[in-house]
Amino acid sequence: MRSPTHFILILFLVSLFGNVLFLQAQAKRKDIGKLVFERSCFDVIHYDIEVKIKPTEKFISGSNAIEFKMLEASTKIQLDYAKSMNLDSAEYLGKPIAFKRKGNIVLFDFPGGLLKNSSHNLLLYFSGKPLEAKLAPWDGGFVWRKDNNGYDWVGLACEGLGASAWLPCKDHWSDEAEGADITLIVPNDLTGVSNGKLIEEKLIDSAYKAFHWRVVNPINNYNISINVGHYINIKDTFSGVNVVPLSYYVLDYNKASAERHFLQVHGMLDAFEHFFGQYPFKDDSYKLVETPYWGMEHQSCIAYGNNYKNNVFGFDFIVIHESGHEWFGNSITASDAADMWLHESFTTYAEALYMEYRVDKTRAIEYLSEQKKKIVSKYPMQGPRGVFYHGRTDSDIYYKGTWMLHTMRNILNNDSLWFACLKEMNTVYFHKIVSTEEIVQYFNSKTSYNWDLFFNQYLYKSSIPELEIKQTVLKNGKIIYSMRLESDVKDLNIPLNIKLPNGQTINVVVSDKSVVLELDTRFDLYAFIEANYLLRIERE
Numbered sequence: 333m334r335s336p337t338h339f340i341l342i343l344f345l346v347s348l349f350g351n352v353l354f355l356q357a358q359a360k361r362k363d364i365g366k367l368v369f370e371r372s373c374f375d376v377i378h379y380d381i382e383v384k385i386k387p388t389e390k391f392i393s394g395s396n397a398i399e400f401k402m403l404e405a406s407t408k409i410q411l412d413y414a415k416s417m418n419l420d421s422a423e424y425l426g427k428p429i430a431f432k433r434k435g436n437i438v439l440f441d442f443p444g445g446l447l448k449n450s451s452h453n454l455l456l457y458f459s460g461k462p463l464e465a466k467l468a469p470w471d472g473g474f475v476w477r478k479d480n481n482g483y484d485w486v487g488l489a490c491e492g493l494g495a496s497a498w499l500p501c502k503d504h505w506s507d508e509a510e511g512a513d514i515t516l517i518v519p520n521d522l523t524g525v526s527n528g529k530l531i532e533e534k535l536i537d538s539a540y541k542a543f544h545w546r547v548v549n550p551i552n553n554y555n556i557s558i559n560v561g562h563y564i565n566i567k568d569t570f571s572g573v574n575v576v577p578l579s580y581y582v583l584d585y586n587k588a589s590a591e592r593h594f595l596q597v598h599g600m601l602d603a604f605e606h607f608f609g610q611y612p613f614k615d616d617s618y619k620l621v622e623t624p625y626w627g628m629e630h631q632s633c634i635a636y637g638n639n640y641k642n643n644v645f646g647f648d649f650i651v652i653h654e655s656g657h658e659w660f661g662n663s664i665t666a667s668d669a670a671d672m673w674l675h676e677s678f679t680t681y682a683e684a685l686y687m688e689y690r691v692d693k694t695r696a697i698e699y700l701s702e703q704k705k706k707i708v709s710k711y712p713m714q715g716p717r718g719v720f721y722h723g724r725t726d727s728d729i730y731y732k733g734t735w736m737l738h739t740m741r742n743i744l745n746n747d748s749l750w751f752a753c754l755k756e757m758n759t760v761y762f763h764k765i766v767s768t769e770e771i772v773q774y775f776n777s778k779t780s781y782n783w784d785l786f787f788n789q790y791l792y793k794s795s796i797p798e799l800e801i802k803q804t805v806l807k808n809g810k811i812i813y814s815m816r817l818e819s820d821v822k823d824l825n826i827p828l829n830i831k832l833p834n835g836q837t838i839n840v841v842v843s844d845k846s847v848v849l850e851l852d853t854r855f856d857l858y859a860f861i862e863a864n865y866l867l868r869i870e871r872e
């Protein structure tokens with residue numbers, strides 16, 4: 333058996349390697365980061381995708397009918413497609429239309445102009461050998477694998493790479509199609525699984541079968557999912573705020589494990605509906621699909637590859653984390669990948685809340701303490717916009733993010749208000765695209781507390797504020813603490829709400845001016861701050 337240190341080292345190397353690949357992918361696709369007028373002048377309404385997958389050749393071919401509406405009049409629009417793929421032809425109004433390719437960009441000219449508010453359809457035919465993932469889900473691309481019985485098993489993960497790595501589309505987080513039809517044509521001994529509900533399954537010829545899936549809610553490009561395998565389907569139902577169909581596509585030989593293991597989906601949905609409100613995609617169902625890589629939050633079609641294992645806290649990380657993204661990432665979506673902390677921080681925090689709901693707050697704090705060890709604080713969580721920036725420079729948008737939110741809860745010191753904020757956020761921004769600024773403004777107005785300096789520090793600076801504490805033990809058994817906050821953001825102050833064992837709370841605001849506090853020696857102030865605030869304690 334591997335020792336835990338080996339395991340940690342492997343995890344570290346995997347994450348390091350993943351991040352290097354991520355940065356490479358980002359650099360390659362920088363040209364599609366900017367939201368130029370040719371992209372912002374239109375809004376994608378619908379994608380109708382048909383794609384044939386040939387696993388033996390690692391080849392795909394198909395079409396995408398894009399319905400879009402002009403937000404401004406224009407004679408040009410820009411779509412995106414990886415230069416390594418073929419854009420075979422395009423049709424507009426039933427006739428071929430010319431296009432220009434420039435790197436990963438595809439430009440269409442409409443000499444007569446497209447009027448504001450007019451709607452249009454472009455039909456694009458594509459083919460090629462899409463980029464193969466080196467280390468999915470971090471680097472992205474297709475994963476071509478064989479299952480234990482020798483059947484082809486195909487997956488796709490392209491969050492960091494962008495869907496235009498395989499599909500011609502408008503590849504920017506600020507624009508989601510309002511719905512999509514996805515038809516997967518796969519070898520006829522296999523099943524093709526995508527997002528939403530299965531509408532139709534039919535034989536195409538002696539070798540291929542088509543699976544037509546429909547999504548009736550807005551969907552991010554990178555969530556559009558392709559899964560092909562020798563699957564069997566397990567059905568279940570969740571009765572929560574609404575009745576939600578549950579559906580699991582797993583490799584046939586894992587049926588018994590999946591039936592047992594996925595029972596925890598009920599407890600997860602129950603916990604997340606408690607904190608964040610209704611499961612956001614009831615009309616598209618909730619699905620888990622077994623994948624040849626670890627996991628990904630593909631909307632209503634979550635990629636699951638964690639081998640039916642729970643962590644030491646008794647839950648399956650992939651089931652809980654990736655499902656949390658249905659609320660934060662899929663329903664509430666960041667407008668630019670630079671604001672991706674909105675997806676990961678809230679979802680990682682949801683894991684701790686899941687612990688609080690299923691066990692208790694003490695266990696949640698223990699879980700958070702484990703997360704805290706992974707904070708790097710080398711880069712700010714908020715990235716630059718318009719450059720296809722992807723916030724996974726390190727893992728701070730996860731672990732520093734969850735601690736930023738936990739700290740906010742303790743600053744606010746009003747759990748009913750804090751949880752009302754989290755729940756209402758999911759109503760106010762249900763199926764919406766948001767920016768960091770909007771969310772900062774949301775918390776300012778909902779809590780009547782100004783979080784501007786706090787977010788400036790925790791999102792836009794890499795450092796963690798330092799709390800210098802000087803202690804003097806008195807003869808009467810008390811300790812005098814003199815505390816001073818040192819931070820990169822001028823005038824930042826942090827209210828500490830210190831809860832004593834007798835039920836009393838002492839409120840003290842730490843800032844760059846020294847503040848003094850007198851406490852009983854039996855109270856461990858350091859442990860209290862460690863458990864509730866993201867501050868670097870400097871004992872003098």
Ligand SMILES: [Zn+2]
Pocket residue numbers: 629653654657675676679
């Ligand atoms: Zn995530």
